[in-house]
Amino acid sequence: MDSKFKAINDPTRREILHYLVNGPQNAGQIASQFDMSKPSISHHLDLLKQANLIQADKKGQFIVYKLDKTGFEVIHAWFQSFSKYFEFPKPKIRIEI
Amino acid sequence: MDSKFKAINDPTRREILHYLVNGPQNAGQIASQFDMSKPSISHHLDLLKQANLIQADKKGQFIVYKLDKTGFEVIHAWFQSFSKYFEFPKPKIRIEI
DNA sequence: TAGATAATTAAGCGAATGTCTAAATTAAAT
DNA sequence: ATTTAATTTAGACATTCGCTTAATTATCTA
Structure with missing residues (x-):
């Protein structure tokens, strides 16, 4: 948990993540x-x-990196825990049950 | 931007946020x-x-703190910028146009 | 097998972070 | 007017962080 927030704290690491998109x-x-x-x-x-x-x-002498959903989901879940307090922007139209 | 990621990096500060929910x-x-x-x-x-x-x-001699949506939305937006790569968990049923 | 390439690990250094105690500020109560 | 209470500001200190250069590990190729 701590490691994820620490990871996204640095601007270079955030750039790396975006680059890997x-x-x-x-x-x-x-x-x-x-x-x-x-x-x-x-x-x-x-x-x-x-x-x-x-x-x-x-891959041989290379090491290929790609985004990993696992960590992102954990941060996302943390975020969602605040949704009782206020809702975040939603898609234009949405019907939910 | 940096200030927001820095803010949520510390466990005490994250606890404070949750407490204010x-x-x-x-x-x-x-x-x-x-x-x-x-x-x-x-x-x-x-x-x-x-x-x-x-x-x-x-409020008089007290200073009352509450959650501020502004900062949360900015972080949320950063997060959404990864949605092209993978979708995050959604509500059970959802119809979207 | 020798040499070159890809990437990491190790060691060291200045800057930033989180914590504390003590002092200062501000407002309320007596 | 003083005192008390709530909170912040200031200063100091240990730890962590991000960066660099140098050394190491692993792989490929001639």
């Missing part, structure tokens, strides 16, 4: 998007992985 | 829920306020 990428491809050393990116990836926000998949 | 409370009432000094709680309240996650309302 485009699809899986290996560590080098991700690192090339940032003006930061590879070890730093590697560290960020590790924290995101610990938080189950991304999954690592070893 | 029950309704507005003054600083002393909030502090009494935690085994922590009042100045520390005051500091946490300040960070939550800066993030627009709570609102402060001065």
